[in-house]
Amino acid sequence: MAETYTLEAELRTVIGKQVKQLRRADRVPAIVYGLGQALPITCQQRDLETVLQKAGGTHLVRLTVNGQTYDTLVREVQRDVIRRDILHVDFLRVDLSRKLRTEVAIQLVNVPKLGADLMLSHPLVSVEVECLPANIPDHIEVDASRLNVPGAKLTVADLPALEGVQYLADPHEVIARVESLTGAVAEETAEESTVMAEPELVERGKKQEEEF
Known part of the structure; x- marks a missing residue:
């Protein structure tokens, strides 16, 4: 079960x-929404920053507002583009007995060192899951040790089975693959040669037509 953080x-x-008056007093405006309710709140700047760093968007945050508790997930954080101060936070209220859908980051582990002629691409960096709020993984690790030859790949089907967690993405969707830089360069060169040759073929055709 994921850890739950508390915030007053x-x-x-x-x-x-x-x-702006709130921010000058080191308090951050926020809102709790979901389950048919929208509740405007404020949080102490320092406490909020600490909780956000630990909870991210996957750990439960138990808000206590005037003696009433709300189980929530952080859904959006707005920051000043220069100073990076928190400007506003959206908390999604959740029912611990009801499943929800959310994105969870994918982390490659045991990544082998590749030769200079190989490149590892990682097109899928997160996956949508369905589970109870308390079962949301912090991240999902997948063993990448076999990604050491051209054409090797990992798909959603290779993700580890997690109790109470269902993957919603296509099992065949590629998470990571090894590509040959040599093959890519050769293919690109061949395409360029074809493109360069086309005008010559056109010119030759015109000349033959004129001769006839």
């Missing part, structure tokens, strides 16, 4: 441009 919050009555 207060109901918020200040809205619009007035939220």
Whole structure:
């Protein structure tokens, strides 16, 4: 079961441009939504930053607002583009007894060292899963030790089975593959040669037509 983090919050009555007053007081405006409710709140800047660093978007955050508790997941964090201060946070309220769908990061482990003529591509960096909120994985590790020859690949079907977690992506979708740089260069060169040859063929055809 994933770890749950706790955070104290207060109901918020200040809205619009007035939220600047909250930020000057080191409080961050936020909202709790879901399960038919939208609740504007504020959180202490430092406490919120600590929880966000640990919880990310996969761990439960148990908010206590004026004595009432809400089980939530962080869904969106808005930051100042320059100072990176937190401007606003969206918390999704969840029912611990109901499954939900969310994206979980894929992490390759045991990645072999490849030769200079090989390249590892990683087109799928996360996968959608369905599970109970408390069972959301922090990330999903997949063994990449066999990715050491051209054409070798990992697909969603190679992801480890996790109790209570269902993968929703196509089992054949490629997570990572090994590609040959030599083959790619040769193919690109062949394509360029074909393109360069086409005008010559056209010119030759025109000349033959004129002769006839």
